[in-house]
Amino acid sequence: MISPQRRRADAERSRTAVLDAAVQLLGERPDAGMAAIATAAGVTRQTVYAHFSSRDDLLTAVVDRMTEKVAEAMDAASADEGPAPDALLRLLDAAWGAAETYPALVRLGARPAPPEEDRARHRPIADRIARVLQRGRDGGEFDPEPALSWQVAAVIALSHATGEEIRDGRMSATDATAALHSGLLRLLTPDPGKP
Amino acid sequence: MISPQRRRADAERSRTAVLDAAVQLLGERPDAGMAAIATAAGVTRQTVYAHFSSRDDLLTAVVDRMTEKVAEAMDAASADEGPAPDALLRLLDAAWGAAETYPALVRLGARPAPPEEDRARHRPIADRIARVLQRGRDGGEFDPEPALSWQVAAVIALSHATGEEIRDGRMSATDATAALHSGLLRLLTPDPGKP
DNA sequence: GACAACTTTGACAAGGTGTAAGAGTTGATT
DNA sequence: AATCAACTCTTACACCTTGTCAAAGTTGTC
Numbered sequence: 001m002i003s004p005q006r007r008r009a010d011a012e013r014s015r016t017a018v019l020d021a022a023v024q025l026l027g028e029r030p031d032a033g034m035a036a037i038a039t040a041a042g043v044t045r046q047t048v049y050a051h052f053s054s055r056d057d058l059l060t061a062v063v064d065r066m067t068e069k070v071a072e073a074m075d076a077a078s079a080d081e082g083p084a085p086d087a088l089l090r091l092l093d094a095a096w097g098a099a100e101t102y103p104a105l106v107r108l109g110a111r112p113a114p115p116e117e118d119r120a121r122h123r124p125i126a127d128r129i130a131r132v133l134q135r136g137r138d139g140g141e142f143d144p145e146p147a148l149s150w151q152v153a154a155v156i157a158l159s160h161a162t163g164e165e166i167r168d169g170r171m172s173a174t175d176a177t178a179a180l181h182s183g184l185l186r187l188l189t190p191d192p193g194k195p
Numbered sequence: 196m197i198s199p200q201r202r203r204a205d206a207e208r209s210r211t212a213v214l215d216a217a218v219q220l221l222g223e224r225p226d227a228g229m230a231a232i233a234t235a236a237g238v239t240r241q242t243v244y245a246h247f248s249s250r251d252d253l254l255t256a257v258v259d260r261m262t263e264k265v266a267e268a269m270d271a272a273s274a275d276e277g278p279a280p281d282a283l284l285r286l287l288d289a290a291w292g293a294a295e296t297y298p299a300l301v302r303l304g305a306r307p308a309p310p311e312e313d314r315a316r317h318r319p320i321a322d323r324i325a326r327v328l329q330r331g332r333d334g335g336e337f338d339p340e341p342a343l344s345w346q347v348a349a350v351i352a353l354s355h356a357t358g359e360e361i362r363d364g365r366m367s368a369t370d371a372t373a374a375l376h377s378g379l380l381r382l383l384t385p386d387p388g389k390p
Numbered sequence: 391g392a393c394a395a396c397t398t399t400g401a402c403a404a405g406g407t408g409t410a411a412g413a414g415t416t417g418a419t420t
Numbered sequence: 421a422a423t424c425a426a427c428t429c430t431t432a433c434a435c436c437t438t439g440t441c442a443a444a445g446t447t448g449t450c
Contacts, residue, residue: 008395008448033437044398146374149365153356154378161352168314170344179341183349187382203417203426228406239429
């Protein structure tokens with residue numbers, strides 16, 4: 001990470017192998033141990049420790065990788081164009097599509113951790129949402145009254161909640177996304193009553 | 196639990212001592228071990244196992260107790276009277292007041308568990324919210340369009356998100372609750388446009 | 391081909407969960 | 421008040437996971 005030139009290609013290969021295995025395994029079974037991950041990666045447990053100093057460190061790396069993937073997918077949604085509400089929905093759909101591959105990892109993101117650190121980790125995603133929200137606020141499409149940070153948190157929370165409704169089979173995907181979309185718009189749209 | 200008459204008062208005393216200590220300790224440090232809990236309860240580790248067959252069993256009991264307390268507080272909010280929106284806000288404030296004593300336990304409620312089981316555990320709370328929501332839908336105060344279960348999930352998700360905003364110091368309690376209140380009403384109120 | 395980086399093997403300490411048996415206490419029952 | 425049953429305590433053990441260490445083996449790189 002410090003000097004890519006001084007790392008052997010071998011090492012990087014092992015590192016990604018471990019990371020891939022961790023994503024896969026923890027996606028199925030969040031309580032998988034280091035030994036299981038190492039075996040799944042075709043590597044010894046000590047080799048895992050050679051790349052990630054602790055289990056927590058590995059989990060962090062896994063979450064970071066997922067965050068990165070989701071952020072990339074969001075960037076491909078061209079959220080800077082078109083009406084802000086449409087852009088927001090596109091953004092969320094893109095994020096959802098990228099995140100749903102390993103549902104357990106989404107839950108894993110909400111693991112016990114220092115709040116600031118946890119916040120910093122989700123920031124790439126929150127920032128992209130905040131950007132569209134801000135654009136909508138400036139354009140009069142979203143209500144500028146509530147704090148931006150609250151609106152971001154609300155959007156994320158509603159998205160997660162909707163995702164769980166689908167995952168647990170209480171709603172069909174179409175019904176749930178429809179409810180989410182209209183709900184979000186209603187939540188963010190300013191009252192026409194007052195100026 | 197099966198036959199209260201055949202249980203000695205002693206046993207019940209120990210049980211509640213352990214439960215109290217667990218609530219206290221896990222409220223500060225969610226990863227506290229059985230030994231620490233036992234010591235805090237003034238009891239041996241084995242005595243803990245005499246009442247709770249596993250650590251998971253104990254966690255379940257702790258969450259259940261919190262749920263019970265919150266449910267009681269909600270019942271004291273007389274949510275069956277007055278306009279449904281006001282009643283909902285009263286209900287949530289009551290729940291919040293009862294739950295905020297040990298913030299870590301709220302997070303602990305969202306621990307990895309079988310979805311159905313987890314759902315069943317939160318049902319006392321969800322049911323009370325659903326009741327007010329249903330009343331509001333019947334009375335035309337809330338939009339009957341989205342699925343009731345989604346509205347319940349949305350209300351809970353927004354409440355939690357708002358709670359975190361406060362807890363992490365990103366918003367003042369007054370600002371956050373104001374945002375939550377107006378946000379909820381906006382989310383649940385039907386469009387005046389269509390009949 | 392030689393050096394350095396990387397991996398492997400094997401072993402270990404520490405800490406947590408869960409189980410077991412036997413002796414000691416305390417509550418309930420008569 | 422005595423007795424039995426229930427409850428608790430002590431001690432001990434087996435097991436698993438995390439994290440660390442050292443030495444030998446292997447593979448990339450210059």
